[in-house]
Amino acid sequence: MVHVRSAVAYDCDVLVVGGGIVGLSTAYAITRAAPGTRVTVLEKEAGPARHQTGRNSGVIHSGIYYRPGSLKARYAVKGATEMVKFCAEYGIAHAVTGKLIVATERDELPRLHGLVQRGRENGIPVRELGPAQISEYEPEVEGLAAIHVGTTGVCDFVGVARQLAAASGAEIRYGARVERIDRRPELGVAVRTTAGDVIRARVLVNCAGLHCDEVARLAGDDPEMRIVPFRGEYYELARPELVRGLVYPVPDPAFPFLGVHLTRGIDGGVHIGPNAVPALAREGYGWGVVRPRELGATLAWPGSWHIARQHWRYGAGELRRSVSKAAFTRAVRRLLPAVREDDLVPAAAGVRAQAVLRDGTLVDDFLIKEGARTVHVLNAPSPAATASLPIGREVARRALAVLGDG
Structure with a gap:
């Protein structure tokens, strides 16, 4: 049992759980908004950005997909501009390439x-293209129509996370997995790690990504959602010359996933994906990774069954593409007819931390909640990396408000 005594010697003012790009951006924002605030970040891995931040397609999203006025729309549009400036300032690899949605x-x-209209409402420059104009941007891509979004780009998000860690001035402890949280609203929060270390703080900020709902419950708060993990499976294109930049399909509005797309990264390679399938563990990067406790928690959540009943047909298609490279190739050929099955080389997968409500609603926007002495980031999948600087400032604002109230 972790005890917080009445005469508390605090180890820090704000304790951030999670060393991904959102947690590190929050630490960075706190120390800039309130110099002198002592911030500690706990990250269970041996380095930063080992999960959602470091296992995605590296795209700086424009914000065109998101409902006008939503946090995603506001933060992605602002965050894209800020991310490019941040990368330029610190010499982090990036490029503003633009992209096609076909x-x-x-x-x-x-x-x-509808995306054209949404882009205009969100203040994003969009150019409409006919079939002949598509080939001006992407000679090997075919479609009936497309739009070109000029503000989309790519960058090294792991490099961004490392720079945020270095520039924040926070104490960052790697290999520090949270085991227990004892919160006393009148005093603060004490966290014990699996190594036996105890860290006492005035405020806890939960940026634990794939484990954020578990951390919220450890702190004594009911998040009223569960993380249901979806694995995103990628291939690398053996003939990268087939794709010049970024090419996306028109997304299905019923899902938060953007569909299988083509992404030329900062290293010059082209990734194709992600295919989205249920993961059998929160860090289940392959079918062979199964964690019975985590899988059982997912299956016990009523929202998981609501999703399955409502979207089984869509899910069946994703599963078919997961187990059949030929089926995946056919999906890619809709955009890129020249691709062959042997052009696709398996690449590292990622897992999306998707918040799901009890009734099966897939939480569409970023979700941040506060408790006594706590701030929880409960839904921050893509485009959170793009939007990480404004998200960090918002979480920092809330944490500092809680700190001031204490």
Whole structure:
């Protein structure tokens, strides 16, 4: 049992759990907004950005997909500009490439037009293209129509996370897995790690990503959601010359996933994906990674079954592409007819920490909640890396408000 006594010697003012890009951006924002605030970051891995931050396609999203006025829309649009400036300032690899969103079926055309309207509402410059104009940007890509979004880019998000860690002035402890949290609203929070260390803080900030709901419950707060993990499976293109930049399909509005897309990264390689399938563990980067306790918790959450019943047809297609490279190749050929099955080389997978409500609602926006002496970031999947600087400032604002109230 961890005890916080009445005469507390605090180890820090704000304790951040999670050393991904959102946690590190929060630490960075706190020390800039309130110099002298003592911040400690606990990260269970041996280095930063080992999960969602470091296992994605590296895209700086424009914000075109997100509902006007939502946190995702506001923070992605602002965050994209800030991310490019941050990378330029610190010499982190990045490029503003623009991207195509391509309709390959007639029933996608109204949704494509809807994206044009949404982009304009969000203040994003969009150019509409016909079939011939698509080939000006991407000679090997075919479609009925497309839009070009000029503000999209790519960067090294792991490099960004490292720079945030270095520039924050926070104490960062790697290999520090949280085991127990004892919160006393009148005093503060004490956290014990699996190594037996106890850290006492005035305020706890939960940026634990794939484990954020578990950390919230450890702190005594009911997050009223569960993380349901979805694995994103990628291939690398053996003939990267087929793709010049970034090419996306028109997304299905019923899902938070953007579909299988083509991404030329800062290293010049082209990644294709992600395919989205249920993961059998929160860090289940392959079918062979199964953690019965985590899988059992997912299956016990009513929202998981609501998703399965409502979206089984969509999920069946994703599963088919997961187990069949030929099926995955057919999906890619809708955008890139020249691709062959042997062009696809398996690449590292990622896992999306998707918040799901009890009724099966997939939480669409970023979700941040506060408790006594706590601030919890409960839904921050893509485009959180793009939006990490403004998200960090918002979480920092809330943490400092809680700190001031204490």
